[in-house]
Amino acid sequence: MNFWTSLVGKLWATIICLVACILIILGLFLLPYIDMNYSNSGDIKRLFTYTAIIGFSMTTFFALFLLTKITQPMQQMIQATEAIRKGEYNTRLSINTSDEIGKLANTFNHMAAELEDNIRNLNQEKEHLASVLRSMSDGVITFDTSGKVILTNPPGQKLITQWKDIHWNLDQEDAEGEEEQQVPEPLLDLFDNMLEGSGDTSTNLHVKQGVWSVHMAPLYSDNDIRGAVAVLRNVTEEVQLEKMRQDFVANVSHEIRTPLSMMQGYSEALLDGMAASPEESQELIQVIHDESLRMGRLVKDLLDMARMEAGHVDMAKKQLDLNELLERVYRKFMVRAKERNIELLYDRKTEDMVLEEADEDRLEQVMTNLLDNAFRHTPEEKKISILADRVLSDKKPMIRIVVKDEGVGIPPEDLPFVFERFYKADKARVRGESVGTGLGLAIVKNIVESHQGSIQVDSILGEGTAFTMLLPVESRK
Numbered sequence: 001m002n003f004w005t006s007l008v009g010k011l012w013a014t015i016i017c018l019v020a021c022i023l024i025i026l027g028l029f030l031l032p033y034i035d036m037n038y039s040n041s042g043d044i045k046r047l048f049t050y051t052a053i054i055g056f057s058m059t060t061f062f063a064l065f066l067l068t069k070i071t072q073p074m075q076q077m078i079q080a081t082e083a084i085r086k087g088e089y090n091t092r093l094s095i096n097t098s099d100e101i102g103k104l105a106n107t108f109n110h111m112a113a114e115l116e117d118n119i120r121n122l123n124q125e126k127e128h129l130a131s132v133l134r135s136m137s138d139g140v141i142t143f144d145t146s147g148k149v150i151l152t153n154p155p156g157q158k159l160i161t162q163w164k165d166i167h168w169n170l171d172q173e174d175a176e177g178e179e180e181q182q183v184p185e186p187l188l189d190l191f192d193n194m195l196e197g198s199g200d201t202s203t204n205l206h207v208k209q210g211v212w213s214v215h216m217a218p219l220y221s222d223n224d225i226r227g228a229v230a231v232l233r234n235v236t237e238e239v240q241l242e243k244m245r246q247d248f249v250a251n252v253s254h255e256i257r258t259p260l261s262m263m264q265g266y267s268e269a270l271l272d273g274m275a276a277s278p279e280e281s282q283e284l285i286q287v288i289h290d291e292s293l294r295m296g297r298l299v300k301d302l303l304d305m306a307r308m309e310a311g312h313v314d315m316a317k318k319q320l321d322l323n324e325l326l327e328r329v330y331r332k333f334m335v336r337a338k339e340r341n342i343e344l345l346y347d348r349k350t351e352d353m354v355l356e357e358a359d360e361d362r363l364e365q366v367m368t369n370l371l372d373n374a375f376r377h378t379p380e381e382k383k384i385s386i387l388a389d390r391v392l393s394d395k396k397p398m399i400r401i402v403v404k405d406e407g408v409g410i411p412p413e414d415l416p417f418v419f420e421r422f423y424k425a426d427k428a429r430v431r432g433e434s435v436g437t438g439l440g441l442a443i444v445k446n447i448v449e450s451h452q453g454s455i456q457v458d459s460i461l462g463e464g465t466a467f468t469m470l471l472p473v474e475s476r477k
Contacts, residue, residue: 015062019055073101077108089116139232145225147183147191159232160184163207187230190216194228204235211239256298259291304443315359315450322353322399322471325360326388329367333375341380349389353399355451356474362447363471369440370403370467377407377465390473397473398453404466410459418457419445 073095083091091112095105133140139156143149152160163184183191186205193201194216202215213235219227266284275281330346337344367386374384387402410418419441448455452472459465 016056019052073097073105077105080108080112084112084115089119137233140229141187141232142219142227142229143183143191144227145195149182150227156232166208186212187214187216190214190230191228194218195225204239210234210236212236252302256295259295259298262291263288263295298439302439304439315362317357317359320355320358320360320363322355322358322363322388322401323348323351325364326367326386326401329364329371330386332368333371336375337384340375340378342375342378343383345383345385347385347387349387352390353388354473355399355471358451358471359447363451366444366447366469367401367403369444373440374403374405374407374465378405379407382406391470393470398470399473401469401471402466403469404464406464409461409463410457410465411461412459415457415459419455 076093076095080091080093089112092109093105095102097105133153136153137155139159140151140153141149141156141160142151149160163186166185186207190201190203195218200215200217202213205212205214211234213233214230216228216230218225219229266288269275270281270284275284326346326348330344333344371384371386378384382405384403384405387400387404389400391398391400445455448469448471453470455467455469457465457467
């Protein structure tokens with residue numbers, strides 16, 4: 001700071017001006033009078049000169065005194081204030097006096113200490129809030145009243161990025177270059193309703209293949225809405241599970257109702273004496289017996305599925321030669337192949353197909369289900385083949401088994417769902433055959449996965465279907 005613009009400089013300049021004015025007045029009025037009335041005027045003039053020099057010296061000393069006692073502490077306060085303005089909240093003053101400036105310095109130090117504590121507490125709360133937001137699996141997005149995004153956590157930012165890539169309309173494409181993030185299109189209606197004073201709003205949003213549970217609440221400042229916060233949770237899996245549960249109940253009810261209706265109808269026919277001969281009675285009883293067996297198979301498959309999905313399946317795993325198992329299954333189905341006039345082939349590429357740990361009965365159940373499906377969907381004079389060889393998958397030895405038929409095939413839109421419970425891609429394909437429970441392929445997948453293996457299906461409509469199963473040779477623990 002320039003000395004002459006400071007308080008002390010201005011005060012010193014004022015005193016000098018006053019002294020100079022007094023001396024000029026004395027010089028203009030007293031000096032001529034002294035010359036006329038005093039014989040020793042030179043001494044008196046020297047006295048005035050010495051007095052002027054002493055006056056200027058005293059004002060200079062007074063200015064230096066003020067500079068030391070007032071200006072320098074004020075300069076320290078200004079520097080300390082500038083430091084706090086720049087964020088250096090640990091700045092303190094070392095002025096130890098009992099006057100007003102000392103009291104002002106002490107007050108400043110107390111104010112700086114309180115400010116530092118408040119800023120530290122605010123930073124801690126901010127970091128705590130940021131940690132909570134980062135640890136949340138739900139997306140949190142905060143908007144101002146204009147719809148601009150002002151705060152998000154990582155899941156919320158990821159969601160905004162994903163939804164931003166979706167072109168909802170032409171206007172969205174035109175505004176793609178805008179840097180400021182705005183309210184995503186699916187949240188616009190909720191945001192508008194909240195601004196209109198509807199308060200907290202919640203709903204489920206269906207975006208593409210996902211379902212999101214959204215809760216939006218207003219943010220207030222002095223009873224005025226200054227923005228909104230939205231909490232979004234991905235409930236796609238829960239919705240799908242609920243739909244699967246409803247479908248499962250409906251499918252089980254349907255599957256059980258059919259044999260029950262037939263058993264009830266035929267048993268009532270027997271009770272009413274509608275059978276005219278022992279042969280007709282025997283036929284009705286046979287139908288009741290077949291339907292009871294069908295219900296038994298359904299209940300058994302349901303129990304197997306429940307145990308497998310709960311992880312309570314007892315498997316007697318031991319070393320198993322798959323060649324022997326596949327030979328036995330092949331011979332068992334040869335009789336059916338001859339009856340249906342279907343060519344059944346078994347092609348093994350290697351003799352070394354030993355699994356270190358496998359359940360022979362469960363894998364035989366897998367092959368039986370796959371071949372049973374192949375026979376039911378393959379017309380006469382066609383071919384069903386079993387191929388087995390040893391391959392490497394992810395640099396690990398695996399045994400690959402392929403069950404391939406030349407049946408009617410599966411439509412491409414049905415392929416992702418063939419391993420679901422009760423799913424039947426084309427019910428017309430099994431017309432004339434004994435209808436299964438719809439759980440066979442679901443059980444197959446569970447058994448294969450319990451052996452740490454995998455199974456997939458490839459099909460061309462009208463040409464056939466191939467189920468490919470991979471089983472690890474060595475045990476994976």
